[in-house]
Amino acid sequence: MTPPQGPAHGPSNGELPSRRDAPARDAPDPDAPPQRERRSPENPERLYILTGEDSERAPLDLVTLIVAQGEASPMAQPEHSAVLRLCGTPLSVAELSAYLALPFSVVTVVLTELLATGLVQARAPIVRSALPDRSLLEAVMHGLQKL
Amino acid sequence: MDFRNSKNTDTITGPRSEDVLPHTASAAVKVVIVGGFGVGKTTMVGSVSEIRPLTTEETMTEAGIGVDDNYGSETKTATTVAMDFGRISISDELVLYLFGTPGQERFWFLWNGLFEGALGAVVLIDTRRLEVSFDVIGRLEERGVPFVIAVNDFPDAPHHPVETLRRALDLGPGVPIMACDARLRESSRDVLMTLMRYLHSLTVAAARV
Numbered sequence: 001m002t003p004p005q006g007p008a009h010g011p012s013n014g015e016l017p018s019r020r021d022a023p024a025r026d027a028p029d030p031d032a033p034p035q036r037e038r039r040s041p042e043n044p045e046r047l048y049i050l051t052g053e054d055s056e057r058a059p060l061d062l063v064t065l066i067v068a069q070g071e072a073s074p075m076a077q078p079e080h081s082a083v084l085r086l087c088g089t090p091l092s093v094a095e096l097s098a099y100l101a102l103p104f105s106v107v108t109v110v111l112t113e114l115l116a117t118g119l120v121q122a123r124a125p126i127v128r129s130a131l132p133d134r135s136l137l138e139a140v141m142h143g144l145q146k147l
Numbered sequence: 148m149d150f151r152n153s154k155n156t157d158t159i160t161g162p163r164s165e166d167v168l169p170h171t172a173s174a175a176v177k178v179v180i181v182g183g184f185g186v187g188k189t190t191m192v193g194s195v196s197e198i199r200p201l202t203t204e205e206t207m208t209e210a211g212i213g214v215d216d217n218y219g220s221e222t223k224t225a226t227t228v229a230m231d232f233g234r235i236s237i238s239d240e241l242v243l244y245l246f247g248t249p250g251q252e253r254f255w256f257l258w259n260g261l262f263e264g265a266l267g268a269v270v271l272i273d274t275r276r277l278e279v280s281f282d283v284i285g286r287l288e289e290r291g292v293p294f295v296i297a298v299n300d301f302p303d304a305p306h307h308p309v310e311t312l313r314r315a316l317d318l319g320p321g322v323p324i325m326a327c328d329a330r331l332r333e334s335s336r337d338v339l340m341t342l343m344r345y346l347h348s349l350t351v352a353a354a355r356v
Contacts, residue, residue, distance in 0.1 A: 033274060033307055033315040036281035039289070062203065062232075062258055063175035063244045065168075086161040090172040092244060094232055098201035099161050103227075104258055105205060125175045127264035128292075134354075136241075137266075137347045140176065143237030144343065147195065147336045 058112040065090040065123040079110045166198045175242040181250055182271035183279035187299045187329035188247030189231045195335040196233025204229045205257040228254050250283040267342050268294040274304040295323040295345055297338045
């Protein structure tokens with residue numbers, strides 16, 4: 001199939017030209033949706049770099065589950081006590097950030113200190129790999145079906 | 148009673164008793180719902196989540212490059228970026244988290260591996276403002292994050308045939324495109340199911356190679 005070429009009067013059947021053959025801005029059909037242009041490698045998005053080294057922080061994901069392994073000492077910082085109180089049952093780092101009303105990065109600093117002293121345990125998330133685990137996807141589908 | 152800015156951590160309220168995960172919860176997976184402002188990300192998160200949607204935030208510090216109206220002064224600005232999320236317990240061991248995130252890439256790196264670790268993404272689209280999804284789709288392609296397109300069915304939004312949208316978005320034939328009503332639990336659930344089936348089909352296809 002050859003999409004219409006040239007800017008003249010567009011096809012009246014509402015057919016859109018494809019990005020490769022004719023830019024959408026040439027399409028006169030006012031009802032047509034705008035056309036996405038594929039990003040080119042010569043025009044990369046500006047990179048934003050975080051300053052500061054993160055190497056001293058534990059590799060925590062938003063959905064790493066945190067479970068308390070002990071109780072806070074009376075001398076503990078209030079944030080540490082609060083984390084230990086909240087994590088009597090598993091709680092994700094994202095939920096901790098929400099309940100504590102602290103930025104994600106601040107929570108990871110607190111958790112890094114608690115992990116170092118063994119007061120919390122971290123249960124790592126399952127992340128997408130090159131070949132996703134089929135049984136994992138089937139488990140998720142099964143769970144969604146019950147909703 | 149604003150606890151959010153309180154320094155007194157004793158006042159922090161945790162999850163409601165019905166929102167507590169079982170001790171057996173051992174692993175979590177995440178799915179990202181991405182789209183422009185007002186497209187319905189939080190609505191979708193809220194309609195399928197078993198918990199009231201929560202908000203995590205991160206602070207972003209940017210040098211004020213290109214800003215010339217405060218010449219001579221410190222041009223560093225801190226912006227707080229918020230992200231709403233919800234949760235679905237899949238089993239006693241497995242938990243699915245859903246994150247609704249803005250489309251701009253400069254927000255994505257704030258949360259380590261938000262996309263890299265996600266099983267996949269839902270690109271939520273409003274056909275009145277289709278172009279706001281273009282950059283997001285490009286970034287997901289570049290990063291190899293599998294995604295489905297969910298067209299949030301606003302009453303006054305123009306309707307386009309699926310193949311018209313596919314051409315406009317320059318998507319391959321395999322990428323699922325579906326209509327949805329983000330307010331409805333079943334509809335949002337179906338979007339997630341479509342994503343999982345799509346991921347499953349990719350796995351099967353890869354296994355055949």
